[in-house]
Amino acid sequence: MPKKEAKKATQATAKIPKAAKKAQPNDNTNAVAERDAKRGIKFDADRIAALYKQGKKISEIAQAVGFPKGQGNNRVHAALVKAGVRQPRPAEK
Secondary structure (H helix, E strand, O other): OOOHHHHHHHOOOOOOOOOOOOOOOOHHHHHHHHHHHHOOOOOHHHHHHHHOOOOOHHHHHHHHHHHOOOHHHHHHHHHHHHHHOOOOOOOOO
16 A cells, blocks of 8 residues: 555655747847857958948958958858858758
8 A cells, every 4th residue: 555655645745847938039138248248259240241332251251341261251241141242152962
């Protein structure tokens, strides 16, 4: 009998999953802007597009905006795609 009582006890105390949280829009633009301001990054899409049209490479633009070397390339590329200056990267197969 003690085994059956133990099973009942574990079933009764089993965790009931919490209700799913309502989906919140992923709007972290203010957080990104604040983080960039702390790091000294002046991210301006118009300036980035102008530098690209002048013939600068994406890595050079990222450094000119204030990113450390080797960082910010994806973000600069995304800004150029959004501005319509550059084509998106092809999807990998």
